[in-house]
Amino acid sequence: MEEGVVNEILQGPLRDVFDSKQLITDISGSGNNWAVGHKVFGSLYQEQILEKLRKSAEHCDCLQCFFIIHSMGGGTGSGLGTFLLKVLEDEFPEVYRFVTAVYPSNEDDVITSPYNSMLAMKELNEHADCVLPIDNQSLFDIISKIDLVVNSGKLGTTVKPKSLVTSNVGTVTKRHKKPFDAMNNIVANLLLSLTSSARFEGSLNMDLNEISMNLVPFPQLHYLVSSLTPLYTLADVNIPPRRLDQMFSDAFSKDHQLIQADPRHSLYLACALIVRGNVQISDLRRNIERLKPALQFVSWNQEGWKTSLCSVPPVGHSHSLLALANNTCVKPTFMELRERFMRLYKKKAHLHHYLQVDGMEESAFAEAVSSLSALIQEYNELDATKSMPVPDVPRLSVAM
């Protein structure tokens, strides 16, 4: 809802990739106000948005999925973005809606980000099929880790520049021009891995609709923790291929996650491993057997893994792994969000900015909180089953 970012893209090296008729901009932005993004710009641009969506959809032989990419803390991405979710659900009910949402980190400088995030969460709960939460702190930590290795100059740690998960070698832009570019590149790699099996051949393909099918056991519980490995490839070819197993171990280490959470000490509902490159089913099985004992799975899905093998690795690597976990470890993130929200809301701070927007009622805030609380409660109930033994459900008995 402001022109700067879109204009830059249109003047940049990727200008020919984007259809200049397929964009909508305004002038003043949403002022970091969810209500402005959702209610004002939502109603203002609804027709235009629908028209452009329909046009894009017409070009598809078979439309399977929408990727909605936005931040939670601002006004446009958060407000208009979640407004769009509802539009998509009504207009294209059969098409999946995958949301990559960047959650505000602790040092977020937008004061109203807890409000925006909370209001957006309700929409994500109700209208998204699958959400991949990301936070800037994790992305930043990954960058720091890479910088450490690149600059350490230790023997045997020369990193292949093309292989950095933050690298844009192989893309069109030559240098990272802005501070967030390297961090965003990581998210771009996430989306690439997610769609790799749909774009390339492999011995065990996986489509996007399979992600939703396998990783969302109950409609509300559709938040997935993602982790990417490797972050870089060492140039030294003498390093033996123990690297392959190391890649699997890394996927379950916090250093590689795109969100701050602790899945190892929480409960797994489901887990997917999306493997690219020269990796075979025996490698996959060996590593699942190896890593499984340390992980806690919910009682009704003790052995549930979704796996896929795509033959083509990402640029600069011989293999890579994206792990997606539906795990109760997202609960603390949501609880913190609720905390920060309540701190502001109790004092009614900045509330008037929202309430003065046409169509915005105070009840919206209460509803958003209760929606999030219900979600947290579901995670609580699952966590409570964690240390309990697997219940013995009596089977149907058959008369002989």
Place this chain on the structure above:
Amino acid sequence: MSIVTVQLGQCGNQIGFEVFDALFRDTQCSPGLCSKRENEAYQASCKERFFREEENGVPVARAVLVDMEPKVINQTLSKAGQSGRWKYGQHACFCQRQGSGNNWAYGYSVHGPKHEESIMNLIQKEVEKCDSLSGFFIIMSMAGGTGSGLGAFVTQKLQDQYSSSLKMNQIIWPYRTGEVIVQNYNSILTLSHLYRSSDALLIHENDAVHKICAKQMNIKQISFRDLNQVLAHQLGNVFQPTYSEDGSSHYRRDPLGDLMEHLVPHPEFKMLGVRNIPQMSENFLAYSTFTWPGLLKHLRQMLISGAKMEEGIDWQVRPPFSGLPPLGKMSVHKDLHFNTSIANLVILRGKDVQSADVEGFKDPALYTSWLEPVHAFSMWKTPRAFDKYEKSAALVSNSQLLVKPLDMLVGKAWNMFASKAYIHQYTRFGMEEEDFLDSFTLLEQVVASYGSLGP
């Protein structure tokens, strides 16, 4: 008589290719340790069953390829075409774009009805190109969405439309620790539906084939291609031509009909498994010699102990002495040691096959009491060797071998069902909890029936 193969989904198509390739390669093994005339009769019989001729002389597989996304079919078609030895029919495939999302309900309730006409037309066209149809061989996995759901749908339609032809479903049982999280649901839905509409279920477990690759074939980094090739070898050993029992001079005409007649005497018992011996990597084959007594002894023990391969056979297991009362009530959920059979078929190929002594398989103690061994056991043979094996034996068995895996599968699916996890993914495409309960009921019945078999 000819067999029309229907390949469904990624698994079905990847395996189908390997099967046709194995069959064709075997026919090209000349002269197969037998006379030239013998070999030619063998080749002709195989070709009639599985291939048809095209103008430029390249044999065309009698197959229909179905998948709900294009990548695998394209690969399969081009792999076959590139080989220059055989190929698939140009218009023999049906393809969509969006896949089935590992969702049985989507495959069965959405894709099925939507594409019924196109798929059945394709099959009809292939059937018309057969002089005489023995039946259908349907290759599918249970774990995914297309093979499982659409496979169940297609089998049902085949039963409606070709009620006098036989259908055998080659089913791939997924790895126990997942390939797909909802595989247990997809599996029970598939098995229960196929039990009603198919004539026989030939089952291969990924876990078992994987072990064969690791222990028998000594493959270090096992790929799906490796699994599929082992499987294709086993199937080739079963389906390649053999002689009629009565020592007649022509190859059997109706492989499917014969298989059904010998192995599925009762519709309650349709699950068949295959054991194959020897099975090893080519490197070792050159240094090994085999005798019929040795091979048959191992094969018999594999049957009795429920082993899925040669290595690690439990020689302690013995059949119960006939005449003596069974040791305590056999409970389904206990560890079953001795594997009781309903019917067995042994297929022998290669050198000195006429000297092979299969008396050990006629022991009544191996079988359930309601069939005489003379009806329960049959043997087919041919002096023509299979692939690179001077002697090879296959055992197709209708026995308790699959009870334990089935029991475990039902248990896990039931556990998940009790929590209602993932059910919304199925009900959104028109299924109901009732459908699940029906499937569970049918399969519990199958488990109980097989479990209660005793001498």
